[in-house]
Amino acid sequence: xxxxxxxxxxxxxxxxxxxxxxxxxxxxxxxxxxxxxxxxxxxxxxxxxxxxxxxxxxxxxxxxxxxxxxxxxxxxxxxxxxxxxxxxxxxxxxxxxxxxxxxxxxxxxxxxxxxxxxxxxxxxxxxxxxxxxxxxxxxxxxxxxxxxxxxxxxxxxxxxxxxxxxxxxxxxxxxxxxxxxxxxxxxxxxxxxxxxxxxx
Amino acid sequence: xxxxxxxxxxxxxxxxxxxxxxxxxxxxxxxxxxxxxxxxxxxxxxxxxxxxxxxxxxxxxxxxxxxxxxxxxxxxxxxxxxxxxxxxxxxxxxxxxxxxxxxxxxxxxxxxxxxxxxxxxxxxxxxxxxxxxxxxxxxxxxxxxxxxxxxxxxxxxxxxxxxxxxxxxxxxxxxxxxxxxxxxxxxxxxxxxxxxxxxx
Numbered sequence: 034x035x036x037x038x039x040x041x042x043x044x045x046x047x048x049x050x051x052x053x054x055x056x057x058x059x060x061x062x063x064x065x066x067x068x069x070x071x072x073x074x075x076x077x078x079x080x081x082x083x084x085x086x087x088x089x090x091x092x093x094x095x096x097x098x099x100x101x102x103x104x105x106x107x108x109x110x111x112x113x114x115x116x117x118x119x120x121x122x123x124x125x126x127x128x129x130x131x132x133x134x135x136x137x138x139x140x141x142x143x144x145x146x147x148x149x150x151x152x153x154x155x156x157x158x159x160x161x162x163x164x165x166x167x168x169x170x171x172x173x174x175x176x177x178x179x180x181x182x183x184x185x186x187x188x189x190x191x192x193x194x195x196x197x198x199x200x201x202x203x204x205x206x207x208x209x210x211x212x213x214x215x216x217x218x219x220x221x222x223x224x225x226x227x228x229x230x231x232x233x
Numbered sequence: 234x235x236x237x238x239x240x241x242x243x244x245x246x247x248x249x250x251x252x253x254x255x256x257x258x259x260x261x262x263x264x265x266x267x268x269x270x271x272x273x274x275x276x277x278x279x280x281x282x283x284x285x286x287x288x289x290x291x292x293x294x295x296x297x298x299x300x301x302x303x304x305x306x307x308x309x310x311x312x313x314x315x316x317x318x319x320x321x322x323x324x325x326x327x328x329x330x331x332x333x334x335x336x337x338x339x340x341x342x343x344x345x346x347x348x349x350x351x352x353x354x355x356x357x358x359x360x361x362x363x364x365x366x367x368x369x370x371x372x373x374x375x376x377x378x379x380x381x382x383x384x385x386x387x388x389x390x391x392x393x394x395x396x397x398x399x400x401x402x403x404x405x406x407x408x409x410x411x412x413x414x415x416x417x418x419x420x421x422x423x424x425x426x427x428x429x430x431x432x433x
Contacts, residue, residue, distance in 0.1 A: 036329035038299040040287040044280035050273065052265050053258070064323055065252050067284050067297065073250065074285050078278035080244035084267050085274050087240040097267065099238040123264055129236035 041067065093164070095140040095157050097122050105129070105137055112136040114171040118161065118190065120144055120178055128176065136174075139164065144177065144186040158190065165197045172200040179206050179224075241267065293364070295340035295357050297322050305329070305337055312336040314371040318361065318390065320344055320378055328376065336374075339364065344377065344386040358390065365397045372400040379406050379424075 035042045041063055049059035066074055090096070091103035098104070105111060115136030119125050125138050141156045164170065173194050177183045187203060194201045207225035208217055217225075235242045241263055249259035266274055290296070291303035298304070305311060315336030319325050325338050341356045364370065373394050377383040387403060394401045407425035408417055417425075 036304070036326055038288055038297055038304070040280070040283050040299050041297060043276075044284045047273070047277040047280045051262055053261070058253070060326065061253070061323070062251055063284065066281055067288055069285075071285055073247070074281050076243075077247040078281045080240070080247045081266055081274050081278045081281075083240050084244045084263065085271055088238055088267055097238055097241060099240050104236070104238070123261070126236055126260065 090140075090142075094138050095122075095142055095160070096125055096138060113169045115174065116164070116170045116172070117174045117176050119176050120183065120186075124176065124178065134174070134176075136172075141177070141186070144180070144182045145189060146182050153189065156186075158193070161190070162193065162197070165194070165199060170199060172202070175201065175203045177203075290340075290342075294338045295322075295342055295360070296325055296338060313369045315374065316364070316370045316372070317374045317376050319376050320383065320386075324376065324378065334374070341377070341386070344380070344382045345389060346382050353389065356386075358393070361390070362393065362397070365394070365399060370399060372402070375401065375403045377403075 037045060037060075044063045044066065045056070045059045048054055048062050049056050051059075054062070066077075087099045088097050089099075091098045091106055092101055093106045094103060096103040096105060112135045115134075116139055117125075117128065117134050117136060118139045118141060119128070120141055120143065122140055125140055128134050128138075139157065139161050141158070141161075143151055143156050145151060145153065145156070165173075175187045175190060177187045177190075191201045191203075205228055206221065207228055208214065208221065214222065237245060237260075244263045244266065245256070245259045248254055248262050249256050251259075254262070266277075287299045288297050289299075291298045291306055292301055293306045294303060296303040296305060312335045315334075316339055317325075317328065317334050317336060318339045318341060319328070320341055320343065322340055325340055328334050328338075339357065339361050341358065341361075343351055343356050345351060345353065345356070365373075375387045375390060377387045377390075391401045391403075405428055406421065407428055408414065408421065414422065
């Protein structure tokens with residue numbers, strides 16, 4: 034018999050399915066929600082339902098949007114000659130929050146993972162090539178996460194893009210800010226060393 | 234202008250009000266909820282609303298319950314002669330999950346905090362004394378969190394209880410399992426030393 038009343042037990046069980054939320058955190062959150070003002074819990078519940086209802090993918094870049102085209106694709110001030118290719122929406126959002134890219138994006142919605150049955154046809158690669166054929170894009174920056182699968186995906190896409198005659202680059206790998214060489218893996222150290230730049 | 238569509242922004246903002254959830258975690262959870270199956274998000278939203286609607290406090294011990302009396306107060310197998318006094322429901326649940334107490338509980342719903350205007354009349358102390366007057370309870374274990382306010386509350390309640398002629402004890406303080414003396418504060422070290430027991 035659970036120590037919680039069944040209504041609370043169900044909320045804890047639902048919350049503990051969230052990523053990074055274990056049973057203890059779920060119990061803490063559930064008690065918080067029980068005590069929270071009703072306006073807050075009603076707003077939270079409504080937000081959860083509305084996100085499922087109102088949000089979809091941008092038909093151009095596959096970013097999230099509540100309309101046909103996302104805010105970035107509709108913004109006339111974004112540089113239309115450079116395109117940044119990312120794995121998923123979370124990566125795009127991280128770059129946007131850092132404010133480090135002036136162009137537009139293309140979200141692949143995954144990486145190649147042959148062992149999981151994910152091939153080029155499961156990613157938004159066809160749509161990427163179609164965007165390039167419109168002729169506006171001069172440079173593509175690949176900002177795919179550095180993992181075995183990510184790197185294979187970047188190599189595969191770079192091959193296709195070069196055939197289209199656009200300039201292709203990849204974001205740098207190295208020691209992150211606040212990182213410590215003695216806790217950094219060998220691959221990162223090698224990439225950081227290979228990518229060294231003359232001190233100005 | 235936010236990088237998120239407004240529906241998503243609202244969910245992120247609601248989620249980031251949860252304890253221990255910052256903006257980054259909220260964004261991650263929101264993206265997870267966007268991708269999660271509809272049955273899950275509907276169940277979560279309903280659970281949140283139902284907890285506010287169905288859960289209240291046990292009229293005897295002030296534990297959470299979806300009925301008049303909580304599961305523990307209604308359980309005839311619990312020892313009715315010992316009572317464990319805790320600060321809040323989360324503390325009761327921790328003790329129950331550990332399965333370390335065979336009796337019943339009394340939840341104070343806070344501790345004395347004169348600076349915040351919380352006096353004895355704001356806690357469930359009157360109700361505690363009323364329970365004792367029924368004569369079933371022979372021993373009270375104070376399991377109030379060790380903090381300045383918690384200890385003042387324990388001392389205050391112990392004084393009242395002793396007048397009623399019941400045996401009063403307090404849970405032990407010391408080094409927690411997995412703790413390390415060199416990272417332990419001086420007060421805890423002193424309590425651990427004072428509370429030492431002969432090795433058997």
